[in-house]
Structure formats: C-alpha cells, structure tokens
Amino acid sequence: MYPLIAILTIMTTVSIANASPKPNDVFREHVWKGPYVNAGNWQRVTDPDASHAGAAEFLPNPVNSVTLENLEGAVRAELYIEQWGGHAGTSAKRLRLNDNAWIDIPEPEGIPGDAGGSREFPECYQYFTYPSVPLPLDQLTAGENSFEFTCGRQICFDFGWGQWGVYAATFRIYYETSSPHATGHIASPTPGTTFADSLHIILEGDDDIEQVDFIGLYEDYDYEGNGIYRQWHYNYRYGKIKRHLGSASEPPYAITWNTAWVPDQDEPIQIMARVKNTDGTYYMTEAIGDLHLERTDRSVKLYKPFDVPGSWQTRADKRHRCKVFVAHDLNQATAARMILTTWSGGHADAIGLNDSTVVDKVGGSHTYSYDEIDLPLHLIHSGTNEFFTYARTIHHGIEVLWPGIALKVQYAGKIEKESTAVLTTNAQPLPSNIRLLPNFPNPFNGQTNIRFELARIENIDLGIYNLAGQRLLTLTRSQYPSGTHTLQWDGRDASGRSLSSGVYFYRLKSKNQSLSHRLLLLQ
Numbered sequence: 141m142y143p144l145i146a147i148l149t150i151m152t153t154v155s156i157a158n159a160s161p162k163p164n165d166v167f168r169e170h171v172w173k174g175p176y177v178n179a180g181n182w183q184r185v186t187d188p189d190a191s192h193a194g195a196a197e198f199l200p201n202p203v204n205s206v207t208l209e210n211l212e213g214a215v216r217a218e219l220y221i222e223q224w225g226g227h228a229g230t231s232a233k234r235l236r237l238n239d240n241a242w243i244d245i246p247e248p249e250g251i252p253g254d255a256g257g258s259r260e261f262p263e264c265y266q267y268f269t270y271p272s273v274p275l276p277l278d279q280l281t282a283g284e285n286s287f288e289f290t291c292g293r294q295i296c297f298d299f300g301w302g303q304w305g306v307y308a309a310t311f312r313i314y315y316e317t318s319s320p321h322a323t324g325h326i327a328s329p330t331p332g333t334t335f336a337d338s339l340h341i342i343l344e345g346d347d348d349i350e351q352v353d354f355i356g357l358y359e360d361y362d363y364e365g366n367g368i369y370r371q372w373h374y375n376y377r378y379g380k381i382k383r384h385l386g387s388a389s390e391p392p393y394a395i396t397w398n399t400a401w402v403p404d405q406d407e408p409i410q411i412m413a414r415v416k417n418t419d420g421t422y423y424m425t426e427a428i429g430d431l432h433l434e435r436t437d438r439s440v441k442l443y444k445p446f447d448v449p450g451s452w453q454t455r456a457d458k459r460h461r462c463k464v465f466v467a468h469d470l471n472q473a474t475a476a477r478m479i480l481t482t483w484s485g486g487h488a489d490a491i492g493l494n495d496s497t498v499v500d501k502v503g504g505s506h507t508y509s510y511d512e513i514d515l516p517l518h519l520i521h522s523g524t525n526e527f528f529t530y531a532r533t534i535h536h537g538i539e540v541l542w543p544g545i546a547l548k549v550q551y552a553g554k555i556e557k558e559s560t561a562v563l564t565t566n567a568q569p570l571p572s573n574i575r576l577l578p579n580f581p582n583p584f585n586g587q588t589n590i591r592f593e594l595a596r597i598e599n600i601d602l603g604i605y606n607l608a609g610q611r612l613l614t615l616t617r618s619q620y621p622s623g624t625h626t627l628q629w630d631g632r633d634a635s636g637r638s639l640s641s642g643v644y645f646y647r648l649k650s651k652n653q654s655l656s657h658r659l660l661l662l663q
Contacts, residue, residue: 171379173308185289187302217275225267226304228451232292250367259450264296267542269365322417331430343393352393354385357410403442439555445544454529455537462544475550476515481541488538490530576655583660601649
C-alpha cells in the first residue's frame with residue numbers, strides 16, 4: 141500500500157433548477173400551511189400499504205383544501221412543496237388534485253451524483269428539498285380545491301414504513317405577461333460590474349410595489365437540498381422566501397448583499413428581482429448578468445462533501461461520517477465554518493471534524509435547521525478531512541440532510557490554484573471525468589435519447605433497469621473516446637418485447653463511477 145499523489149477537482153454543476161418562476165413571469169401565490177392533523181408543524185405522508193405497526197396511526201393520509209382565486213386568464217400552474225424526504229428509501233411520492241389522477245413528485249436529480257456512498261437513488265439519502273410540480277390547469281377550479289399526498293414503499297433501508305413530510309405547499313398560478321402587474325427593473329448594478337465583499341442592489345419601479353425580493357444565480361452551499369451548488373439560490377419556509385439576497389419594502393428598493401462568505405466564483409453572477417404588487421400579483425424582472433465577484437486580498441473556498449452515507453440518521457451510540465478534500469495551503473487560512481442542514485439535530489450528542497467535537501447539537505427536535513458553525517483552524521488539515529455525527533439516543537437521532545456537511549475556509553491573499561496534496565489509500569477523491577445527462581424527451585413514447593460526456597477514453601457499460609434493480613437491456617458495453625455521445629432506446633427489453641408504461645432508470649458504469657437517471661415510458 142502506498143500514498144497517492146492527487147489534485148482534487150470537483151465538477152461544478154451549472155443549473156437554474158430553482159429558477160421557477162423565471163424572468164418576466166407574472167403569477168399569484170396561494171400558500172397552504174396546515175391545518176396539520178398528524179404532526180406538530182408539518183404534515184406526515186404515509187405509504188397506505190405500510191407493514192410497520194406504527195404506520196397505521198397516521199393513515200389514511202389527510203385530504204387538504206386550498207382556495208384559489210382569479211383563475212381567469214391563467215396559462216399554467218405549479219405546486220412548490222417544502223418537502224422533508226422522510227424515512228430513507230421512501231419511493232413514489234405523489235399528489236392529486238380534486239380526486240383526479242396521481243401526479244408524480246420528482247426526486248432531486250442532483251442526488252447522489254458523484255458525492256454519495258454506494259446507494260444510487262435519491263430516495264436513499266436524507267434531504268429537505270423544494271420541488272416544483274407542474275399542475276394541469278383543467279384540474280383546478282376557482283374557489284375551494286382538494287389536494288392530498290401519498291407515497292410508496294421503501295426501496296432501500298426498508299423497515300416497512302414509507303413516509304415523508306410536507307411543511308407547506310405554495311400554489312403558483314401564472315398569467316400572460318400582458319396581465320396587470322407592478323413593473324420594475326434592476327438599475328444597479330449594471331452588467332460588467334466587479335465587486336468584492338458587498339454589492340449594493342437597487343430596483344426602480346412603480347408606486348404600487350409592496351415588496352421586492354432579490355435573488356442571485358451563483359455557486360454556494362446547496363441550501364435547496366437538490367444536489368446542485370450553482371443555481372438561483374432561495375427557498376421558502378412556510379411560504380415565506382428565505383436564503384435570497386435580501387428584501388426591500390419601500391423606495392428606494394435597495395439592499396446590500398454581504399458576500400464576505402460567498403465562495404470564489406468561476407463564472408459570472410446573475411441577479412433578478414421578484415416584485416410584489418399591492419394586490420398580491422408577482423412579477424419577475426429581467427436578470428442582470430455579467431457580474432463578477434473578484435477579491436484581491438483574500439479568497440473563500442467551498443469544499444463539497446463526498447462519500448455521503450445513505451440514511452444518515454445517527455442514533456443508538458453510532459457515528460456517521462462524510463468527507464471533504466482541502467487542496468489549498470492552510471497556512472494562509474484565517475477562518476473556517478462548517479455548514480449543515482439537519483432534521484431533529486437536537487438529538488445529537490456530538491458533531492465535529494476529524495474526531496474532535498465542535499458542538500453537541502444543532503437545531504431542534506423533529507424539525508429541520510440550517511446551521512453555520514465556526515471551526516477552529518487547527519482541526520483542519522490538507523487532504524481528506526472527515527465530518528461526523530454521534531448520538532446515544534434510541535428514539536430518533538440526528539439526520540444530516542443532503543448535501544452532507546460542507547466546509548468553507550477564508551484565506552489571506554488570492555488563492556489561484558489548488559495545491560498538490562497527499563491522499564491516503566482509503567481517501568479517494570471525487571470522480572469528475574464523466575457526466576450522465578438527462579434523457580430527452582422525458583416522458584417519452586417511441587424513442588428517447590440518452591447522452592453522456594467523457595473527459596477521456598473510457599470503457600462504458602450502459603444499461604436499462606427496472607425499479608427493482610433488474611437489468612432489462614444492455615445499450616452498450618464498449619470503449620468510447622472523449623466527447624459527448626448519444627444512444628437511443630425504444631422502450632424494448634433484451635428480448636425485443638415492448639415494456640409497459642412506468643418508471644425505469646438507466647445506469648452508466650465505468651471503472652471508477654456508477655451514475656444513473658430515471659426516465660418515464662408512456663406506451
């Protein structure tokens with residue numbers, strides 16, 4: 141056994157996953173946040189066929205209601221869900237409106253990516269995320285509407301109790317851009333602006349503006365819990381916007397965005413504003429781009445977790461761990477933070493780094509919490525570091541939610557490149573040489589295209605599987621050069637038989653990676 145010399149490069153995922161609504165959209169929001177009938181401050185959703193004796197107490201799942209007004213002229217609708225992933229492995233999360241057909245709630249596409257452990261499905265990891273589900277307009281009515289949630293069994297870590305949770309659900313109804321609404325535009329900054337540790341943002345708009353919320357597209361900790369670091373960063377808590385750049389409620393509509401802990405950016409930043417009229421109508425402004433975070437006297441680096449365990453729920457005198465890789469000279473470090481999202485973090489007995497406890501617990505009991513905790517610099521070393529949680533409780537335990545525990549470090553001086561670091565043989569860097577892209581079209585009938593990108597020559601095994609993990613068809617098992625490659629699948633198995641409608645997944649394997657995505661076949 142011998143040490144490996146390596147430089148860790150983590151691929152940045154570029155996405156606008158949370159950019160719904162988008163620039164120039166006009167919409168209204170109707171927030172449901174209870175009444176909750178089977179939990180304290182959230183709604184429990186249980187598999188109707190759960191075999192665990194404790195599940196029966198929470199069945200049947202509640203039927204909720206929301207009053208929707210002013211559907212005249214609506215062009216589309218969606219439901220934005222504040223969603224706790226619940227018991228690890230819970231599958232087939234769905235909703236329905238007014239007793240119509242069930243609608244699938246998508247799983248976070250960026251989980252696990254390259255960062256997870258041996259589990260391949262998002263459901264096998266703890267998360268709190270915010271899916272936006274398109275709703276058929278013809279299933280909505282002006283006035284009172286009923287809606288409900290359900291789920292299936294656990295497809296991993298199965299103890300007979302599929303369960304997840306809803307904290308709030310926001311119905312968004314979109315209208316033509318010509319519909320009446322307050323208008324405005326971001327007057328400052330202008331494209332091409334360069335800034336360092338703060339940015340002053342100003343919106344000029346109408347007199348009937350009630351509030352302006354500023355949102356940015358940049359790379360930072362995955363507060364949205366979807367496995368994506370570069371996106372329009374914001375989320376809701378009980379229908380109120382959080383984790384955005386800031387809000388202004390009176391003219392001049394201006395904020396100062398504190399970027400002291402925002403990581404160094406490899407790409408330009410964009411900003412847009414959500415403008416709320418006094419009548420409750422929202423308007424999204426055009427985005428302002430080509431904004432550059434450039435520091436000359438210091439740097440901030442974000443180290444993303446990998447080897448994140450599935451079902452990270454620590455209890456019964458156990459520990460869970462994830463890793464981060466520090467590829468810079470820590471002699472220049474001036475401050476550090478650990479960042480994590482938890483559910484029931486109050487049940488922890490120790491949270492720390494490299495076997496040293498930093499805090500006993502975070503958050504509360506049976507709810508979620510975002511926490512940033514100062515770290516003593518002497519606990520961090522170059523190369524691979526391990527964050528951990530420990531708990532003695534038998535009851536519930538602390539859940540660390542996706543993306544795991546991340547590390548931010550501030551450095552004196554400009555850090556341009558990663559330094560060479562020594563990795564031990566049990567500390568493997570995050571692979572970044574392959575990307576498996578979403579298939580298109582999806583859903584599909586007839587044929588779909590499956591694409592993957594290679595940074596170098598690789599031996600590839602690409603197959604189609606059912607939800608039980610059974611291999612149905614091998615699309616290819618061959619060597620491919622670097623570049624983008626596209627294969628087609630016509631919905632048939634290895635025997636040439638047409639498969640029935642349903643959810644399947646395609647898995648790509650190389651020597652060092654295994655990646656998968658879901659697809660929906662409609663016959």
